[in-house]
Amino acid sequence: MARKLKTYQTSLGFFDLAIAAPSMKAALEAWGADSNLFHQGAAKETDDPDVLSATMAKPGVVLRRPVGSDGPFGEYAELPTNLGDGERPKTVRKSKSHKVKKPSPRTVDKATERKGLVAFEMEQKRRERERAREEAAKQKERERRRGAVDKAQAALDAAEREHEEKVAAIQAEAAALEKRSRTENVRWDKERERLEAALQRARG
Incomplete structure (x- = not known):
């Protein structure tokens, strides 16, 4: 039985x-998170009607908005304008002591749910294909670099052998x-001894 779509949110x-x-798990994979943000309290399921309608309109697509803002979520978002002195904005966390407003119940029919899951x-x-293309491109680049390294290493080895042969030839010539x-x-x-002896005899 297919699971229902839920809306998750993080910063x-x-x-x-x-x-x-x-x-x-699917949300964490889509966000590219390398740790469990839910266990860390940095992510949650949300029933905010505005967030629900935005995400259910584009299931599986990561939607964004400037951190700490109450603006609408979209596929593309501008950087926050309240950065101030180059500091990263701080996420405003609601105090647990405040009463959480009970959200209105979701009214998503089964046909819409199935359509959303599809x-x-x-x-x-699509993301998997994109990752596969990126990995294939990286592998191709690694192979190209490996080929270039092997070629350069072969040229160096050949030049070193030629140098050693020339040095050996020079050393052989020097020994000769x-x-x-x-x-x-x-x-x-x-x-010299013979000639000196002859000279000595001539001098008598």
Whole structure:
């Protein structure tokens, strides 16, 4: 049996948020909340007629209004005008000691309820497709970056191998020159001794 849509409300950042959803979990997912705002007392189910009519007209769509205001909810909302000195506005919380006005009972027929649930599911699927597209785009970007990194790493490795080969060749040439130098010094020492001896004999 399909669950009925309920309207939930919270405040995040500079906006009050409201949504018609079949459960608190669905509302939290639509808001993108990473914690249970209901358990924290930062979110609630509301029966405010104005909020109900706005959310039931667009089930599954996150509606906004400037935080702390009493204006109507809509898909798009301007930033609060009472920020003052760059400070974030504070959400006005009603005191628990005040009597809560009992809301008028909801008069949503079953056909409207079913239509709302279908609209909610369509909006939920749209969000899922959008998230899937975003994730696919991120994955593609990650793969592109990985390919660029692999290509750059391969070029670096190849250049390093070439450098090491050249250094090894130079070192081999230097070793050969050093050997030739030592051989020449040995030959010269012997030749010098022979010539000096000949010179000594000539001097008598």
